[in-house]
Amino acid sequence: MDRNDDQKLDSMLHSRRSQAASSDLAARIIHKAQAVPQIQRFFLWQSLRQLFIELHLPKPGYVLAIALVLGMFLGFSTAPQYFSTTNSDGASAQSFLADDEGLL
Amino acid sequence: MPVAWPDKEDNELLALVQDGSHPAFATLVERHTDRFYRLAFRYLQNREAAEDVVQDAFLKLWEDPGKWQPDKNNKFTTWFYRVVVNLCLDWQKRKRPLQLNEDMPLIDERETAEQAMLRREEQRILEREIAALPERQRSALNLCFDAGISNQDAADVMRINLKALQSLLMRAKTTLKQRMKSYL
Numbered sequence: 001m002d003r004n005d006d007q008k009l010d011s012m013l014h015s016r017r018s019q020a021a022s023s024d025l026a027a028r029i030i031h032k033a034q035a036v037p038q039i040q041r042f043f044l045w046q047s048l049r050q051l052f053i054e055l056h057l058p059k060p061g062y063v064l065a066i067a068l069v070l071g072m073f074l075g076f077s078t079a080p081q082y083f084s085t086t087n088s089d090g091a092s093a094q095s096f097l098a099d100d101e102g103l104l
Numbered sequence: 105m106p107v108a109w110p111d112k113e114d115n116e117l118l119a120l121v122q123d124g125s126h127p128a129f130a131t132l133v134e135r136h137t138d139r140f141y142r143l144a145f146r147y148l149q150n151r152e153a154a155e156d157v158v159q160d161a162f163l164k165l166w167e168d169p170g171k172w173q174p175d176k177n178n179k180f181t182t183w184f185y186r187v188v189v190n191l192c193l194d195w196q197k198r199k200r201p202l203q204l205n206e207d208m209p210l211i212d213e214r215e216t217a218e219q220a221m222l223r224r225e226e227q228r229i230l231e232r233e234i235a236a237l238p239e240r241q242r243s244a245l246n247l248c249f250d251a252g253i254s255n256q257d258a259a260d261v262m263r264i265n266l267k268a269l270q271s272l273l274m275r276a277k278t279t280l281k282q283r284m285k286s287y288l
Contacts, residue, residue: 005281005288012284013249017227019151021141021158029137029159030130033166038124 114180122169146246147192157191185261233283241276
């Protein structure tokens, strides 16, 4: 008896009445979406990737690493010029200090 | 309306939607509208309300596709079933209870008028009793007796394990058997 009740209930649950959706429901949704702007979420990594894609550069990670290495290389190779005491600015500063010392 | 990418997986389409692709969104909508409508109808028992909920769910997806994160969710349909269920529950909390549509067609067209009337009454009582079940038991029934969704998928949608789902189903059916005694 209980088993019959189970089967009958299952059958009733499986045959619950239903009403089909309007045939144009999907089309309506698609049409409405065209008027809805998308929210742009800002993710730093995604933005960087997008930037690199637009600039046609390969693999942002590699490009960043190469840029860093190049920057360090150029930085170290050009540094002596700026700190050199042989340039004209350095010479004039030295002569100015020497004049000061002369007064003492 | 022609489907743009019938062979693409849901996840691939969603990645395109996240890049603003309307054709990808259209493909997803065409592919899944009916199944999500069926579930919404199970909850709301009203065509217009179910259509509104499905439309709302898809428009929210289009508006903010970043909410879908493939790393966290295994399947788009599991996640989206959850979205639709939540919208249905919200809808039910906000709006007054809907009257069942008496003109709703019966599935078996070969029944006599008397059989059809009896069945209609039986269905009306069944829907009333299902609506009176606790929320989680009702969700378990609606998900599991909706064609095309397995118990495991239903459990995933509800974020519970299979045993817990089976327990909810058993409790729901026990209650329904008691309340529908005269129709069984």
